[in-house]
Amino acid sequence: MFRVRATLIALGVVSLALTGCAAPAESRPSPDLAEFYGQQITFEPCAPYATTAVDEKLFADTRFECARVQVPLDYTDPDGPRGEVALLRLPARGEKIGSLLVNPGGPGGSGMSFTAQLAPLWTAGPVNERFDVIGFDPRGVGASTPQANCFTDAEKDRGEDFGGQLVPDVPDAQAAREVARRCAEGSGGPQALASFGTTNVVRDMDVLRSVLGDEKLSYMGWSYGTQLGAMYAEAFPQNVRALALDGAFDPDLTSAEFNIAQMAGIQQTFDRYAADCATSADCPLGTDPTRATEAFQDLVRPLLQNPAPTADGRGLTYDAAMTAVTSALYSSSLWPKATEGLAELAAGRGDLLLAQRDISAGRGPDGRYSNSGDAVYAIRCMDAPRRTPAEQAEFARQVNAAVPFADPGLPVPQSHHECEAWPEPPTMPQPWITGPVDVPPTLTVSITGDPATPYQGGVNLARVLGGSLLTVNGSQHGIALLGQSECVDDIVAGYLIDLRTPPEGVRCDA
Known part of the structure; x- marks a missing residue:
């Protein structure tokens, strides 16, 4: 998320x-x-x-x-x-x-x-x-x-950070300790x-x-x-x-309640976007807005296993596609970019959506990223309460229910909270x-x-x-x-x- x-x-x-x-x-x-x-x-x-x-x-x-x-x-x-x-x-x-x-x-x-x-x-x-x-x-x-x-620029290019993940994938306590160690080391110490x-x-x-x-x-x-x-x-x-x-x-709202409300708001905006897109005969999600979520999933879920080819060789992954489309929903003036990118994806290419993802992720034309992705992670780890693995799994289920167009269709893992091993407890009431x-x-x-x-x-x-x-x-x-x-x-x-x-x-x- x-x-x-x-x-x-x-x-x-x-x-x-x-x-x-x-x-x-x-x-x-x-x-x-x-x-x-x-x-x-x-x-x-x-x-x-x-x-x-x-x-x-x-x-x-x-x-x-x-x-x-x-x-x-x-x-x-x-x-x-x-x-x-x-x-x-x-x-x-x-x-x-x-x-x-x-x-x-x-x-x-x-x-x-x-x-x-x-x-x-x-x-x-x-x-x-x-x-x-x-x-x-x-x-x-x-x-x-x-x-x-x-995370390094190369790791962000490979999708090894948390970009695009609605719920960060931290498989165990060791992985949580490792990401906290890396963040501390790269940021000047604990x-x-x-x-x-x-x-x-x-x-x-x-x-x-x-x-x-x-x-x-x-x-x-x-x-x-x-x-x-x-x-x-x-x-x-x-x-x-x-x-x-x-x-x-x-x-x-608490942090978790706000996140769920935000996901529900993004789903409602997707539905409005899909209805607008459906007025055109060549809408990549079809002309029936009630099937738009299913049509979107049919387009993007294959990227979980097979990224779409792009001219720069990086490929469009599922997480990158989700970042691109979600960011385009933030303004109705950007909806045409989502439509163009999804149409290109339906034709087998991912260049347009990858370009939109790069803007959202702060990737410059030289391949350097701003540190906005790392900063949001670090700041929120000092703001929001940490969840147990069971609470994290329940949170993931609530997210998938709130924003079904972004549900990857995979079993909910028993993952650990991304901030579990942070050096200090959160400080925001x-x-x-x-x-x-x-x-x-x-x-x-x-x-x-x-x-x-x-x-x-x-x-x-x-x-x-x-x-x-x-x-x-x-x-x-x-x-x-x-x-x-x-x-x-x-x-x-x-x-x-x-x-x-x-x-x-x-x-x-x-």
């Missing part, structure tokens, strides 16, 4: 891209953290911060400025080892309100790359007129250090690996707020970024100016918001047909935060400030700039 869950809100754009409790609610840092909150940073050209071929081109743009901010690996031991959070700044074009911190989702998404990709859009709009837009790479991600690294959880990222965000010179935080988060924003609100309510959250993680949060007005955007973060999650998050809800009629994952709805973008910009929330019950169309 990791690669599916890690699909970023940026995907549609590119293709068109602590301890166990929350931090104390303080306006001022404790004395032992004053050095971090008061540090001076120097912005510089961004080219040296690039970690992928795509970023090498993006970060050459002289409009961008980059810097690193020091943070403790362990906030309970501020005198211990340190990490660095890398950030990219798109300076405000006019009279500045302050900084707008942004996170694109994941976990594992690079805010630096996301901001650089969207800069041409944002520089023409009102938000960048009034804010320095700050994209940051959360600890473990991208240019930040230490960086999560578990302490570094155990530092990557969301609760620490939330505390890093408050350090960034201070270092950037903002008394209060203005923040825009998509997908997993909504979880970051809401947890920040609970941890530092006095430090909130504005939170705009799009594609909400549901605060009423369950539920991850412990109750109503008292903060200034917030804005949550929720799309009625969101495949990855079902609509009700936005309703629930707006309720917990006591804020406004903007309902959007559509079928995609994420929409705010992406240039896809003038109605949405105007409301979100008005909120971020003027703190103006929309009337109750307002709706926009995607």
